Amino acid sequence: MSLDPExxxxxxxxxxxxxxxxKTKNKExxxxxxxxxxxxxxxxxxxxxxxxxNLGITSEQAALExxxxxxxxTPTCIEGCPVNINIPKFIKLIENxxxxxxxxxxxxxxxxxxxxxxxxxxEKQCESKCFxxxxxxxxxxxIGHLERFAAxxxxxxxxxxxxxxxAPNGIRVATVGSGPAALSFAGDMVKNxxxxxxxxxxxxxxxxxxxxxxxxxxxxAIVDFELDNLKKMGVKFETNFIVGRTASFDDLxxxxxxxxxxxxxxxxxxxxxxxxxxxxxxLSSNEYLTxxxxxxxxxxxxxxxxxxxxxxxxxxxxxxxxxxxxTALRLGADRAMIIYRRSEAEMPARIEExxxxxxxxxxxxxxxNPLEYFADEKGMVNRMQxxxxxxxxxxxxxxxxxxxxxxxxxxxxxDLVIVAVGVSPNPLVPSCLPDLKVSKWGTIVVDExxxxxxxxxxxxxxxIVRGGATVILAMGDGRKAAExxxxxxxxxxxxxxxxx
Amino acid sequence: xxxxxxxxxxxxxxIRLVVENPKIARSRKAGNFVILKIGEKGERFPLTIADADPxxxxxxxxxxxxGVSSAKLAALEIGDSITDLVGxxxxxxxxxxxxxxxxxxxxxxxxxxxPIVEAFKKAGNRVxxxxxxxxxxxxxxxxxxxxxxxxxxxxxxxxxxxxxxLITAGMEEVIQRxxxxxxxxxxxxxxxxxxxxxxxxxxxxxxASLNSIMVDGTGMCGACRVTVGGKTRFTCxxxxxxxxxxxxxxxxxxxxxxxxxxxxxxxxxxxQK
Ligand SMILES: Cc1cc2nc3c(=O)[nH]c(=O)nc-3n(C[C@H](O)[C@H](O)[C@H](O)COP(=O)(O)OP(=O)(O)OC[C@H]3O[C@@H](n4cnc5c(N)ncnc54)[C@H](O)[C@@H]3O)c2cc1C
Ligand SMILES: Cc1cc2nc3c(=O)[nH]c(=O)nc-3n(C[C@H](O)[C@H](O)[C@H](O)COP(=O)(O)OP(=O)(O)OC[C@H]3O[C@@H](n4cnc5c(N)ncnc54)[C@H](O)[C@@H]3O)c2cc1C
Ligand code: SF4
Ligand code: SF4
Ligand code: FES
Numbered sequence: 001m002s003l004d005p006e007x008x009x010x011x012x013x014x015x016x017x018x019x020x021x022x023k024t025k026n027k028e029x030x031x032x033x034x035x036x037x038x039x040x041x042x043x044x045x046x047x048x049x050x051x052x053x054n055l056g057i058t059s060e061q062a063a064l065e066x067x068x069x070x071x072x073x074t075p076t077c078i079e080g081c082p083v084n085i086n087i088p089k090f091i092k093l094i095e096n097x098x099x100x101x102x103x104x105x106x107x108x109x110x111x112x113x114x115x116x117x118x119x120x121x122x123e124k125q126c127e128s129k130c131f132x133x134x135x136x137x138x139x140x141x142x143i144g145h146l147e148r149f150a151a152x153x154x155x156x157x158x159x160x161x162x163x164x165x166x167a168p169n170g171i172r173v174a175t176v177g178s179g180p181a182a183l184s185f186a187g188d189m190v191k192n193x194x195x196x197x198x199x200x201x202x203x204x205x206x207x208x209x210x211x212x213x214x215x216x217x218x219x220x221a222i223v224d225f226e227l228d229n230l231k232k233m234g235v236k237f238e239t240n241f242i243v244g245r246t247a248s249f250d251d252l253x254x255x256x257x258x259x260x261x262x263x264x265x266x267x268x269x270x271x272x273x274x275x276x277x278x279x280x281x282x283l284s285s286n287e288y289l290t291x292x293x294x295x296x297x298x299x300x301x302x303x304x305x306x307x308x309x310x311x312x313x314x315x316x317x318x319x320x321x322x323x324x325x326x327t328a329l330r331l332g333a334d335r336a337m338i339i340y341r342r343s344e345a346e347m348p349a350r351i352e353e354x355x356x357x358x359x360x361x362x363x364x365x366x367x368x369n370p371l372e373y374f375a376d377e378k379g380m381v382n383r384m385q386x387x388x389x390x391x392x393x394x395x396x397x398x399x400x401x402x403x404x405x406x407x408x409x410x411x412x413x414x415d416l417v418i419v420a421v422g423v424s425p426n427p428l429v430p431s432c433l434p435d436l437k438v439s440k441w442g443t444i445v446v447d448e449x450x451x452x453x454x455x456x457x458x459x460x461x462x463x464i465v466r467g468g469a470t471v472i473l474a475m476g477d478g479r480k481a482a483e484x485x486x487x488x489x490x491x492x493x494x495x496x497x498x499x500x
Numbered sequence: 501x502x503x504x505x506x507x508x509x510x511x512x513x514x515i516r517l518v519v520e521n522p523k524i525a526r527s528r529k530a531g532n533f534v535i536l537k538i539g540e541k542g543e544r545f546p547l548t549i550a551d552a553d554p555x556x557x558x559x560x561x562x563x564x565x566x567g568v569s570s571a572k573l574a575a576l577e578i579g580d581s582i583t584d585l586v587g588x589x590x591x592x593x594x595x596x597x598x599x600x601x602x603x604x605x606x607x608x609x610x611x612x613x614x615p616i617v618e619a620f621k622k623a624g625n626r627v628x629x630x631x632x633x634x635x636x637x638x639x640x641x642x643x644x645x646x647x648x649x650x651x652x653x654x655x656x657x658x659x660x661x662x663x664x665x666l667i668t669a670g671m672e673e674v675i676q677r678x679x680x681x682x683x684x685x686x687x688x689x690x691x692x693x694x695x696x697x698x699x700x701x702x703x704x705x706x707x708a709s710l711n712s713i714m715v716d717g718t719g720m721c722g723a724c725r726v727t728v729g730g731k732t733r734f735t736c737x738x739x740x741x742x743x744x745x746x747x748x749x750x751x752x753x754x755x756x757x758x759x760x761x762x763x764x765x766x767x768x769x770x771x772q773k
Contacts, residue, residue, distance in 0.1 A: 201718050203537060203544075203584040211720075240586040242718065246523050267720040271732060278725060278732065278751055280758035287721035295543065295715070303543040303568050304715075305762030379754035426719065428737070 003084050008075065017071060017092050026070050030132070034139040035065040042359040049298050049330040050215040053356055054118070054148075059099075062149045066095035069141045072131050077143060080129030082476035083109045087126060091146055100161075103154035106147060107163060111187040111230075111475065112180060114155060114222050117148025119213060120472050121350045155225055162232050166193035171489060173259040174199060174252055176243040176429055179207025180471045181462025182263035183227075184478035186235045192486050196235045197257075201242040204294060207265055209471070211294040212286070214323050216330070217353075220293075244432035258492075259457050259485045262444060263478065266463035267426035271419055272315070276373030281307055281381040285316070285324045285420035298331055309416025311335045313384060315370055316420035317347040322354065324418045325362050333416075336362050341369040341389050341402040367391070369404065373417065385411050425464050433458075443467050451481035452488070459485050502582040505558060510640040513565045514608060515574050516550075522557030524549070524587050530595060530619040531709065531741060533612075534559070534587030535717040538572045542583060545569045546714045546736075548612030549588060550641075562611030562640065567763050568770045589717045590740045593707070595619040599681035600626040602674055602704070603649070604695050606667055606687025607633050610641050612709055613686045614648075621648040628680075629653070630670040632691070636661035667691055668698045680704050685744060689753045696744035708744035710735045713758060727751050 011017075038055040039045075045053050057065065069091045077087045086105055093102035106113040120126075122144035127133065130140035154160050171194050175182035178200035186196045204210045209223045231237070243249065249260065269284035271277055288306070291297040297306035312328040314321050317340035329336040338357070340347065343366050347354060358364070367389045374383040388408035391400035425442040437445040437454035444453055444460040451459045461477025463469055506518035524534060533548045551560035565571050576582065593616050601620045605613035610631050621627050627648065632655040633639045639654060639661055646652050653670040654662025663670065667687070674680065675698075683706040685695040692708045699706040712724040712735040719737035726735055727748040733739065 201586065202716065203586070240584050241523075242586060242589075245588055246527060246586070248527070251527075267718065269720070269722045271722065271725075273732065278727060278755065280755060284722040287715060287723045290715055290721055296541065299541075302541045303539075303572075303766060305543075305759045305766065307759070307762070378757065379751075380758075428718065 003078060008078075008086070011086065011089055012071065012073075016096060017089075020092055020096055021071050024067060029068050029070055030136065030138065032064060032068050034068070035061045035142050035145060037142075037145055039356075042356075042361070045216065046329050046360050048216065049292065049327065050219070052219055053216050056152055057145055057149050059153075062094055062099075062146060063097070065142050065146060066091045068132075069095070070131060076129045076131060076134060077126045077141070080126040082125065082470075082472045083479060085109050085126075085147075087143055090150060091141065091143070094146055094150060099150055099153045100157065100159065102146075102150040104161060106150060109479070110472075111184045112223075112226050112471075113147050114151035114226065115180070115209060115218060116472050116475075117144050117146075117151055118218050118222075119350075119470075120144055121470060123351050125472065155222075160229065162229055163187075163191055165191050165233055168195065168234075169193040170195060171258055171493075172197070172256045173261070173485065173489075174243070174257045175261040175263055177201075177207060177263040177265055177462075177464075178205040178237070179263055179265050179462055179474060180209060181265075181474035181478040182207070182261060183230065184475035185261045185263065185459075185461070185482045186478075187230055187233065188479055188482035189486070190230070190233045190235050192482070194486075198235060198237045199241040199243050200237070200239050202294065203239050205237050205239060207263075211290045212320065212323070214289065214293055214327055216326070217323065242428070244429055249433065259459070259489055261478070261481055261485070262429055262453065262458055262460035262464060263462045263474070264426045264429045264464045266423040266468045268424040269419070270422045270424060272370065272421060274370060274372055276375065276381070277419070279373055279375040279381045280379050281309070281375075281415060282373060282417040282419065283307075285314070285320045285418050286423070288324055288418050289320070289327065292327055292331070306331070307416050308332050309414075311337075311414045312416045312418065313337045313339050313370075313412065313414045314418045314420055315339050316422070317342065317349060317366075318420060318422070319349045319353060321418075321420035322349045322357050324420050326353075326357055326360060328416065328418070329360055329362065337365055337412075338362055339365045339368050339370060339386065341367065342399060343367055343391060346399040367402070369402065371409065381414060381417055383411055384414050384417065385409055423463075423468055425467060429464070441467055449480075450484035450488075451477055452484060456488070502585045504576055504578050504580050504582070507576075507578050510562070511637045514638070514640050515563055515565070517561045517563065517573070517576075518558050519561060519582060519585065520558055521585055522554075524585070525552045525557045525559050526554045528552050528559065528588035529592035530615040531590060531593030531612075532588035533590050533717075533740065534561070534585055535589060535714065536569075536573065536582055537584035538569065538576070539583055542572060543569050544584075544715055544717070546589070546711075546717060548615075548709075550611045550614050562608065564608035568766045571770065586717070589736060591738070593619065593684075593741060595623050597624045600628065600679060602671065602680045602683040602699075603627055603629045604667055604671060604683065604685040604687070605629070605631045605645075606685075606691040606695075607638060608640065609687030609691070609709075610639075610645065613684070614641055614644055616684055616686075617645055618648040626650050628674050630655065630667055630674065632656065632667035632670065632687075634658065666694070668694050671695060671698050675699070675702050675704065682706070683744075684709070684741075689749060689756055692744065692747075693749035693753070696747070696749070700745045706744040707741045708747060709740045710742065710747070710752065711740070711756075712736075712752065713756065726755070
């Protein structure tokens with residue numbers, strides 16, 4: 001919708017934007033240096049699991065940064081955003097002093113701007129397509145920082161506007177899961193007048209946003225605020241409800257649910273299947289982060305235990321690995337190490353997370369791979385063996401393949417190992433639906449234009465379809481599924497009325 | 501939801517609770533379990549659904565007080581509600597007409613054994629149950645087990661009730677006497693280890709229901725992993741029952757102690773309060 005060039009052109013040609021463009025020459029805009037996100041000092045922030053590292057930019061910084069954007073005739077940045085936010089429009093509104101207007105623009109296509117502004121891998125998405133990067137070899141406009149600024153400004157202002165919803169149409173639809181994919185689906189369906197229930201297996205809503213991503217990167221209060229907006233719009237939430245177990249899909253159909261969105265995520269942690277991996281003190285990043293983020297195990301008052309490692313090795317180079325290693329540091333580790341089998345250039349983590357981890361004192365042991373673990377007489381891990389890797393030819397992922405170097409084995413003393421080498425799709429939902437088509441990797445197969453699965457009234461998106469992706473891609477899927485389920489259900493209803 | 505409607509003490513450490521949850525009562529099958537959380541700061545912990553009444557919409561739990569979470573649950577009274585309760589989880593027991601079943605339960609393991617005994621009996625099997633505990637006051641649910649068994653042998657370590665000896669002695673006696681088609685064992689890991697060594701000698705197919713440490717119970721964390729047949733499996737989604745002769749019990753025993761230090765600290769803090 002917002003990618004429609006005619007629409008973008010008409011928006012761009014509005015008088016206020018033309019005036020704004022003519023006020024400052026592009027030459028002047030391009031000499032302004034990119035804003036620096038103010039941060040909590042590393043030596044302070046490593047003491048607090050629950051304090052955000054990025055402090056947010058000021059209004060002055062935001063206005064100046066916004067003025068860097070040239071309001072391009074062909075805003076390529078939008079193509080880089082999976083939900084096609086009208087980026088120049090929201091940025092120009094900030095430059096023009098209408099921050100609430102900017103926030104409203106964000107919400108047209110993005111149900112969780114405060115979240116995306118914080119966790120999107122902008123450097124690979126919108127910002128990688130900015131004119132500054134593509135044509136001028138300069139640092140991109142700080143789209144993510146500005147998005148966070150506008151969303152935070154709106155929240156702080158207390159004037160957050162609840163998007164309008166159509167009159168209730170009485171049609172019940174359900175989501176399986178409450179991660180970003182399901183939440184954005186729910187938001188769009190409730191806007192269209194549907195009676196939406198979000199079912200979540202855990203005792204908290206939010207999926208990875210709650211149990212995975214730590215407070216120092218994404219405070220739960222921010223997620224809760226966005227959830228509150230959805231509640232105000234009429235979305236119902238049921239926690240402790242595992243669709244397929246607590247009630248079957250047939251039970252829910254009987255209760256009147258006519259459409260389902262499957263957003264059950266990629267919950268199944270992978271291990272490496274090497275000797276000693278089941279010793280105590282070796283856990284998946286999901287277990288470690290769940291204990292800390294969802295169960296609050298680091299706080300005195302929580303009943304959930306967590307092992308406080310002094311020499312912590314985290315295996316992997318993604319966001320999950322960075323979150324785990326930085327959590328370990330905050331929980332008192334003397335040595336917090338990343339063990340990654342490729343080099344930094346291949347790391348899938350957001351660049352900012354790697355930078356922050358380094359500032360905080362995380363040791364990076366790149367081009368290293370675990371071979372075996374050893375334990376004390378009680379079965380508690382105390383040592384691991386690794387070898388060094390070199391990089392060979394590019395593999396299927398386009399990244400250079402790591403190859404072990406003969407005779408490079410060495411040992412490392414450890415007392416906590418966190419395995420963050422990826423997740424597989426959660427098999428629970430497919431296992432309850434024999435007619436549901438799944439790929440050989442266990443992901444749900446959908447028609448990519450509609451996100452419709454092999455069962456007509458079931459749409460799917462997020463990690464259960466992609467195998468592992470990003471918050472914003474999951475949300476994009478949710479939106480697309482909502483749009484197409486709406487069409488599907490309306491057609492079905494008009495067909496049945498015709499028949500009657 | 502999750503309101504406690506009945507509470508009964510089997511001993512000062514073992515309690516039976518009947519809890520309202522119509523959805524779980526309707527969906528559960530023998531062998532399933534639930535995960536509970538008590539209070540905002542409580543931990544998530546698993547308990548087997550010992551019984552259910554789909555008409556009244558209630559499930560029965562039998563809990564032994566071992567640490568903080570079980571003590572918090574036991575402290576709830578009739579009318580109180582359990583903060584979070586989710587289920588039914590795990591694969592149900594594979595119940596078929598197999599012939600003669602030897603059902604073995606140790607300690608509080610008799611609670612999860614009960615629905616399985618009942619289901620096997622209802623499926624037309626001959627069921628011989630051996631239930632065991634350290635002493636008389638720790639034998640639970642004997643009458644209920646008798647109701648669904650053709651024969652019940654009670655064993656106590658100290659001989660204060662039934663016959664004196666370990667559960668394996670009672671099992672051997674039955675196995676020597678008649679042909680057993682399948683065996684199921686539930687109890688402390690150490691008991692399951694020796695019970696399964698016993699049936700292995702006689703090549704009797706045996707299932708053991710494992711009580712691994714769990715967090716989510718949905719396959720998301722891997723805390724509950726066990727090695728079965730040389731492969732890592734997740735107890736909460738691939739189990740809780742596995743072929744007992746393939747389980748690496750020594751590893752399981754080791755893993756059960758994974759948070760012992762933290763549990764001891766938590767327990768002493770809780771008891772001070
Ligand atoms: C530690 C970590 C850090 C990350 N950092 C980033 C980042 O910085 N930037 C970024 O863009 N992405 C990041 N990601 C990836 C991103 O979080 C995921 O791609 C995204 O959350 C996927 O969303 P989803 O809606 O598909 O599923 P999820 O967020 O996984 O949510 C699925 C939910 O469904 C529930 N569920 C499953 N089965 C059922 C059922 N049968 N009934 C009811 N509920 C069910 C689950 O309990 C879960 O809560 C990170 C992931 C992790 C683990
Ligand atoms: C699938 C499954 C079903 C279960 N069903 C039941 C049930 O029906 N009734 C019941 O009372 N318990 C059952 N348990 C065990 C129960 O979950 C634990 O007793 C409980 O989590 C203990 O928590 P806590 O905080 O009270 O004790 P903690 O302080 O967390 O644990 C104390 C110690 O007791 C040990 N322990 C835990 N459970 C047992 C056990 N069952 N037998 C011997 N030692 C144990 C642990 O290794 C631990 O070190 C089940 C466990 C699983 C995985
Ligand atoms: S949602 Fe993400 S990709 Fe889209 S504009 Fe915002 S930061 Fe960029
Ligand atoms: S490409 Fe960059 S400069 Fe151009 S409109 Fe987008 S953000 Fe602004
Ligand atoms: S309890 Fe988390 S995977 Fe089994």
